[in-house]
Each structure stands twice: as structure tokens, then as C-alpha cells.
Amino acid sequence: MGCTISQILFVMAMEVILKAAEGSAGPANLGGGCSMPPLKAFMDDTNVICSKEDETRRMLTRLDVLMSWGRMDFKPMKCRSLSIRKGKVDEATTFTVAEQQIPTVSQEPVKSLGRWYDSSMKDTRRGAETLELASESLLAINKCGLQGKFKIWCLQFMLIPKLLWPLLVYDICSSTVEAIEAKINKYTRKWLGVPPGLSDVAMYWRKAKLKLPMKSILEEYKCGKARLLTMLEESDDPVVKTVQPSLKTGRKWKVTEAVDEAKECLKMKEVIGQTQTDRKGLGSTTAKWWSKTEGKEKRDMIIDQIRNKEDSTRVQKAVQQPQQGQWTNWDTAIQRSLTWNDICTWRL
Template sequence: MLERLDVLMAWCRMKFKPKKSRSLSVRKGKIDATTIFTVASQQIPTVSQEPVKSVGRWYDSSMKDTKRGLETVELATEGLLAINRCGLQGKLKVWCLQFMLIPKLLWPLLVYEICSTTVEAIEAKINKFTRRWLGVPPGLTDVAMYCRKAKLRLPLKSILEEYKCGKARLLSMLEDSEDPVVKTVQPTIKTGRKWKVVEAVDEAKECLKIKDVIGKTQTDRKGLGSSTAKWWSKAEGKEKRDMVINEIRLNKDSRRVQKAVQQPQQGQWTNWDNALQKSLTWNEIWHMAPLRISFLIRSVYDLLPSNANLVRWGKKEDPTCPLCQGRQTTEDVLSSCKIALSQGRYT
């Protein structure tokens, strides 16, 4: 076939460029490196000799994405260290992470078959540097950074959540494709053993069907009829995919709240029924001092050095408040000390 193509190209007065092509020989399921293909008396390089990139994806002789996962972890580590070395403030480093590094990492995570365990390792590295840049203790739970139902909502996005939503969107697009050939083929998207995208999408669809049966319920302080309901049975195309992605995000957020309930100290905000939620925006963070951001986060999650916390951390022996002689907790210092209230210390 290559000889015939060479004859036709010579007749058309055109030439091949073998260096821009790649060859691959597979015999009995194994790659055969001894077979050499030539065109126009020039050798076509094999994939094992020179990997090729197509549509943002690299192909080599292994035909596996195992190395791509390790390369993505190295890319994340190098990016975090590069941001950490720059002389910017901590909040600016977090902004660079959210809007520069994470979008750069999401593309290989969506293109290659990388398991969710690798993405969890990347998020652990990201969380470590994010805590350092925000000036909070290393023991701060990840619920504080990504939970949308927390009393203090930060404008941060989780790379693990974006990875899962991206895989779910890809699966939904293949299943709802208008091409009959693509629609009939069962898509296989590998995400490891810990989390499977097919099960997550099926679970989200079942939850949406149940919500259609239950109907619209009031869950916040808005008035009745102030919000419009989207029904799964009436949705089509992109709207249907968006509903599935939103349901996956809600399930992930519900698990974060469940994790917070199990934390006796940092999960105390789950019992604050009368406290309104404060949602920070990047515009507000720009105008806040770094220590104020750190104080705000630590006060919500009870990580300030009150006497009770110092005793818990082994730094002090007496948890007594020097004013009211009670147990000095973060709540007592900020809002509940009777002596401080009578002396007008609260403003």
C-alpha cells in the first residue's frame, strides 16, 4: 500500500514527509519493533523511537497512560514549587493556583485514563500549599476550603471534584451523542477502582428521578415560588448533562458535611442554626489583610490559641478565662464573656 501511494504521489509531483509520520506494528497483541515501514525510500519512525502527539494526547510504544499519571504529579509538584518561590503574597499565590495551575492540570487528567487515587495525591499536595499560603494550621480540614454549605464559604475549587465532574460530563456526552454509532457503543472510561464514573452518573440520574417524584421542596429562607424548578423528565441535551454534573457536586458537598459532623472541634459550625453563611469573593479577599483572612478562617473552625485550645495542644495547663474565671474557648473570647460584655469590650 505504501509503495502504491508512493507511485501516486510521484505521479502528482508531490512528496511524503516520513519524519512527520509514525509507524506501529502489532503482532498477536504485542508490539513488534523489528518491522520497519518505508515510503519514498525513507524510514518512517516508530512510536517507540519518537512518541507522537495528537489532539493534545501523547502516544508512545507502551500504549498506556501509567506514565502520564506520574508526569501529571510531577507537573503539579513543579508548579506548586514555582508558585511558592515567587515573592507574591499568600492570597496572590492561591489565586495563581486556582486560575493558572489547576486549569493546566485538568486537561491531562481529562484526556488520559488517570485513576482517582492519583488525583487525590495531587489534591493533597495542593491542600498543603494552600494552607501555608492562607496562613492557617496544617491540621485544617479540607472541608473548610471546598465545602459550599459551610458557614464560611471560600472561592476555592477542588481539583478532585473538577476531575470527577469532567469525567461525568464526558460520559454523558458520549451516551447522549446524536451520532447513532457513538450512541450505541458503550463508552469505557477508566477511573480506577476507588471511584467509577458510570456508577456516579447512574446514581445522580436516580437521584434526579426521585426529585421529580418528590417535587419542589423549600430548603432555604427564600420565599415560596421565588426559585424555578428544573425537572429531569423535561430536560434535554446540555441541560440534562448540567443537571447530572450539579447533582454530583451536591453529593460531594453532602459528604463533606457528613465529614464535618464527625469532627467535634472543626465541625462545630454544623450546630450554628442562627448564624448566617458568609461567602467570600475574590474581590473581598483582595482588600483583606493576610492576617485577617487567617483569623477569619481559624475563628470559624476553632483553631485560635484560646486557653482551652492551648491546653488541648499541650501548650498550657490552665484553661480558665482571666476575666470571668470560666473555661476560655474561642466562643467565650469572641462573643460570650460576661465581663467583656459588661465592660463594653465588644463592638
């Protein structure tokens, strides 16, 4: 039947309990004149962040008393503790709640919001794990009894969103994402029934003569990292503004350089002004200017600029191909965009 308690009432009750427990410990000092509140919660998930061990124990004791007053109980086996002293994980320090010991992340790693937390506090193994997950998932889709067009649908709407989340929450380099895309392209050509030598330009370029409704996981990875960086830079949270967490994407492609380049291109476009596009007349299209936008519109402009940069890279690759790139000179050919309804009617 599920829980019949109203979510709004439950959140209000949890807020009352957390407000009553905040006075048991002071804010955690992060340095640079910035501090973090000792309690952060979302629904029934609560994080206790303290600078001292005795404050943490006092906070847990206070929370246990308040929860028992509200006729609720903690489940210590679903909780995890992590103690850091002088930049290193301290496995000797343990905490208790509801008269039971809380397991440490060294003893039992925990997964929260799709991200694993363990004693290493590093993401070095996550890239290989994501690559292995992609290989196993592609093999499972290939072995199913569906037709090729439905396998592509499963890839685009089920597997790629599943892979994008760990690629964005972990610090995974872009070369690993390129290896994943190479595996995806191999199976995509097989399911489409096209020659194995078909370039990925024909599958993902948005201005191709025959545009397919498929998205590149490498392009989505770059756009997702750029969106995350711009959101962190424009955050109103004083803690995020002070700390400014860095995003590591490897040496081949750096998100900070890509975002800065996109901003400079947008500013240069504003200096040049509106120009004629293709064979359309001057003033037939509207343009957004960088100085007159803010918030989400600026982020969208940066993402569009990064996508245009990826398209320009594909154009350069197509021009270098003597045979597959011949269609770039077809000025009289009409561009056609296929939809998923068109693909479903194919006999693959």
C-alpha cells in the first residue's frame, strides 16, 4: 500500500526536528571565512557535518532523542560514518546511534544518488567500471530478440541516460567516454545495417543531408560537464562560491577551457553583430546577445556554442574524407531530418 503520510507534513516534521537539533553543534569551519551548517537534509536523508568529534557525538545523541520523541527510529545499518583527520581517513573513530555502531565507509561502501563512497575517496576505478557496464549492456541489448531499430531505441533512451549519470557525477576523463562511444558506434552501425566503415559524422552531425535523431554520448558528456561548471560558478550558495569545486575531465579536453572559449565566441559574435545566414535575407533570423541574457539563458547559449564546436569538428573530419565527404558539396540536395516514427517503419 505504501506510506499514507503526506509528504509535505513529513518534510515539515523533519524540519522541526532538525531545527531543534541544530544548536547541539556549531557550524563546520571550511576556511577562508566560510562555514557549513552542521545539518543538511533532503526528505529523510540527513547529513551530519561537524569539525569536532565530541560535537558529532552530541549531535547524534540529540537527534536520537528527538526521533524517539517523534516515534521514529534510526536504522544504523543504513547509515555510514566518515572521519577525516589531517587529510586522511581515520578508521579508528566510530560513532553510535540508537545504541548501535554506525558502519564506516571503509567497512561498507555506500551508494548515494548514483555515486559510490568508499575509504579511497577517489574516482580512479569508476571509469573502468563504467566502460565495463557499457560493454555488458550493449552485449545484452545485442543478444535480445528485438529488431535493429528497436535496439537503437533501447540504446538512445535507456542505456545512454543510464551511462551519462555516472559520467557526470564522477571525475572520468574524456578518453574513457571516447572508448564508450566507439563501442556504441560499432553496435549502432550493425543495428542500422550500414557498412562498418561509416563515419560517426553521418550519424551525429546536425546539419547532415540526412539527419538521424541520435545523440552522441561524448557530446552529451561535454555539454553536461559545461552545464555543471556554469551552475557551480553562478551558484548563490556561499559555500559553493568559496570552495569552487574543480571538475576533472583529463588532459585531452578540459571543461574550463571549453567554457571560456564558448564565452569568448559569444562575446565576439555580439561585437560583430547579426550577419546573413546561408541564403536567407538579412534580418530574417533573430539572435540572442550575451550581454542581454542571464541565468539559464546564458547556460543554454554556452551549451549551444559547445554543440556548434562539436559540429565544426565533424565538418572538418567529413571534408578530409575523399569519398564519404562528397555530400558536403551537394548544394542542391535538400536536407531531410528523420524522426523515430520514420525509423520504426524501416525494415531492419
